[in-house]
Amino acid sequence: MIRAIFYDAGHTLVKPRAEIDEVWDFLAHQLGIPIEAEHRGPFPDVHAFFYTRLGEDGLGNYSSNARARSFWTEYYSFALKDIAPDHPKAEIESAGGALYDWYAEPAQWQPFPEVIETLERGRDRGLIQGVVSDWGTDLLPILHAHEITHLMDFVVASAVVGASKPHRDIFLYALGRADVRAEETVYVGDSYLADVLGSRSAGLHPILIDRDGVAPKIDAPVVRSLLDVLGVVDSINDLGVK
Numbered sequence: 001m002i003r004a005i006f007y008d009a010g011h012t013l014v015k016p017r018a019e020i021d022e023v024w025d026f027l028a029h030q031l032g033i034p035i036e037a038e039h040r041g042p043f044p045d046v047h048a049f050f051y052t053r054l055g056e057d058g059l060g061n062y063s064s065n066a067r068a069r070s071f072w073t074e075y076y077s078f079a080l081k082d083i084a085p086d087h088p089k090a091e092i093e094s095a096g097g098a099l100y101d102w103y104a105e106p107a108q109w110q111p112f113p114e115v116i117e118t119l120e121r122g123r124d125r126g127l128i129q130g131v132v133s134d135w136g137t138d139l140l141p142i143l144h145a146h147e148i149t150h151l152m153d154f155v156v157a158s159a160v161v162g163a164s165k166p167h168r169d170i171f172l173y174a175l176g177r178a179d180v181r182a183e184e185t186v187y188v189g190d191s192y193l194a195d196v197l198g199s200r201s202a203g204l205h206p207i208l209i210d211r212d213g214v215a216p217k218i219d220a221p222v223v224r225s226l227l228d229v230l231g232v233v234d235s236i237n238d239l240g241v242k
């Protein structure tokens with residue numbers, strides 16, 4: 001019987017408020033240079049950047065505030081490498097750090113439209129609900145500002161517990177917080193590697209959220225909206241999970 005649902009935060013519960021053009025404006029302003037239209041495309045794939053670093057950094061990119069900040073600062077520097085190739089490295093890093101700090105503000109995030117209704121339905125069913133996220137200590141005020149925390153039993157941020165996804169330790173920590181067993185727990189996230197494989201390695205039931213419908217067929221349930229998660233919980237229960 002499923003007793004708990006744990007959620008990833010970024011791109012599962014909340015997404016950045018700003019469109020990409022506003023982010024380029026921010027960086028141009030920080031650097032004091034124009035960034036022309038042809039350079040204002042999407043940022044490089046952050047997951048690809050993250051996973052190519054695993055060999056260097058192990059699984060600890062988000063295991064402290066300092067590491068989360070340096071990860072994103074390096075990522076933004078990487079994103080700017082062809083745009084401002086002659087710019088002093090220290091200024092590029094400073095602009096990246098400023099963007100990281102910008103995203104620490106609750107106003108830069110917004111919940112997906114179905115989040116509150118989904119969490120209210122889960123609470124009405126008596127389910128334990130929590131957040132397990134690779135994030136700094138700024139996660140809690142962000143979720144609180146968007147009225148998510150009062151529908152959650154706990155929030156676990158990797159920088160607080162010193163372990164980050166996809167490592168199983170962060171999931172095991174959250175199971176302890178919720179006082180549930182892994183097989184009684186569903187985990188919902190938007191990353192196959194961090195969320196599906198990570199939570200499964202700790203014995204939870206993973207669900208991938210794929211709002212754009214672009215995921216290939218995978219070995220886990222896929223939902224297009226968080227409102228569909230409770231239906232997956234029902235089907236897991238129907239299979240007779242003890």
Ligand SMILES: [Mg+2]
Binds near residue numbers: 008009011189190191
């Ligand atoms: Mg995510």
